[in-house]
Amino acid sequence: MKIICIGRNYAEHAKELKNEVPSEPVIFLKPDTALLPKRNPFFIPDFTDDLHHELELVVRINRVGKNIEERFASRYYSQITLGIDFTARDVQKQCKEKGLPWEKAKAFDGSAPLGDWVDLGQRDIQNLKIELKKNGEVVQSGNTSDMLFSVDRLIAEVSKYFTLKIGDVLFTGTPAGVGPVKQNDLLEAFLEGDKCLNLRIK
Numbered sequence: 001m002k003i004i005c006i007g008r009n010y011a012e013h014a015k016e017l018k019n020e021v022p023s024e025p026v027i028f029l030k031p032d033t034a035l036l037p038k039r040n041p042f043f044i045p046d047f048t049d050d051l052h053h054e055l056e057l058v059v060r061i062n063r064v065g066k067n068i069e070e071r072f073a074s075r076y077y078s079q080i081t082l083g084i085d086f087t088a089r090d091v092q093k094q095c096k097e098k099g100l101p102w103e104k105a106k107a108f109d110g111s112a113p114l115g116d117w118v119d120l121g122q123r124d125i126q127n128l129k130i131e132l133k134k135n136g137e138v139v140q141s142g143n144t145s146d147m148l149f150s151v152d153r154l155i156a157e158v159s160k161y162f163t164l165k166i167g168d169v170l171f172t173g174t175p176a177g178v179g180p181v182k183q184n185d186l187l188e189a190f191l192e193g194d195k196c197l198n199l200r201i202k
């Protein structure tokens with residue numbers, strides 16, 4: 001399986017990192033080794049002093065598809081969760097300054113913890129409240145209605161380049177409020193008020 005991620009999909013987040021608001025989706029990948037086995041703690045890697053949380057809606061692909069039209073894209077998923085796109089912000093900054101790919105900063109082992117999958121059901125995927133608490137305090141709060149590119153548009157765009165396969169996951173970008181995590185922090189993610197991810201930082 002593969003992990004497909006979208007950068008800068010919320011205008012307020014693009015601004016907080018002083019990035020341009022993109023005119024087309026920013027796409028990158030993480031390997032399957034970026035998944036964090038359930039109930040494992042997350043260990044901060046040695047190579048960063050500025051590890052950031054990025055809370056994101058994640059969609060699980062349930063059909064094989066290539067060049068999917070946006071109007072048919074909703075047929076390719078039925079389950080969603082929240083995930084953290086962990087980012088070594090210091091490493092990413094160095095990569096960006098040199099114009100280099102940023103995988104070292106974003107695709108390392110365990111950098112893509114996922115919550116429990118839930119059925120989307122009749123809910124509107126473009127009107128979901130997502131929230132991240134760090135040590136009990138809300139640090140990120142957003143709504144998928146603020147995405148620059150909708151989930152269906154993202155699937156259309158991504159599938160131009162990559163064949164989507166069953167079990168692939170799509171991280172859809174983070175709202176504003178990204179920030180550092182340190183040892184012993186507790187991260188809790190809430191989808192429409194329901195907790196779906198609980199992660200201890202080691």
Ligand code: MG
Binds near residue numbers: 006054056085173174
């Ligand atoms: Mg992200």
